[in-house]
Amino acid sequence: MIITLGCDHAGFPLKSKLMEHLHSKGHQVIDHGSYTPEPVDFPDIAKKVCSSIKHGESERGIMVCGTGVGASIAANKIPEIRAALCHDIHSAHQCVEHDNVNVMCLGAKIIGEWLAYDLIDAFLNAEFSTEPEFRRRVEKLNLMELEAEKELKEK
Numbered sequence: 001m002i003i004t005l006g007c008d009h010a011g012f013p014l015k016s017k018l019m020e021h022l023h024s025k026g027h028q029v030i031d032h033g034s035y036t037p038e039p040v041d042f043p044d045i046a047k048k049v050c051s052s053i054k055h056g057e058s059e060r061g062i063m064v065c066g067t068g069v070g071a072s073i074a075a076n077k078i079p080e081i082r083a084a085l086c087h088d089i090h091s092a093h094q095c096v097e098h099d100n101v102n103v104m105c106l107g108a109k110i111i112g113e114w115l116a117y118d119l120i121d122a123f124l125n126a127e128f129s130t131e132p133e134f135r136r137r138v139e140k141l142n143l144m145e146l147e148a149e150k151e152l153k154e155k
């Protein structure tokens with residue numbers, strides 16, 4: 001799978017390890033930075049990661065900040081992105097199976113590298129369920145996005 005990675009300064013050390021892990025599993029990685037431990041604002045990186053997914057360069061993304069919270073808030077501002085902060089294995093696969101999540105967010109200050117490896121494996125091995133209730137709910141999320149865009153235009 002082609003995966004887009006991104007982080008802020010707090011996530012930088014973990015992102016480097018995740019990159020090695022993803023390569024060892026045979027994934028292709030597009031790295032949208034940050035590339036140094038210098039301070040950087042997570043919304044700027046989230047925009048790049050999400051744009052890569054929206055434009056079809058990659059199938060899924062992984063964002064790392066200090067807690068994963070800011071990264072998930074930022075990514076969820078972008079239409080067509082469904083981001084989830086996951087620090088447990090069940091959520092890491094169910095978020096794809098039920099909610100068709102395409103960006104997983106991790107907190108480098110909260111979890112260690114070995115849990116992070118298991119979380120991204122669970123996320124990347126999961127597929128969106130074909131059960132109609134999950135398809136219907138995600139379709140409702142898509143409609144919510146369209147309604148919000150329409151409201152903005154009408155302002």
Ligand SMILES: O=C(CO)[C@H](O)[C@H](O)COP(=O)(O)O
Nearest residue numbers: 010065066067068069070071
């Ligand atoms: O977790 C984060 C956002 O949710 C950021 O990584 C965190 O706020 C960065 O903090 P600092 O600049 O103090 O390292």
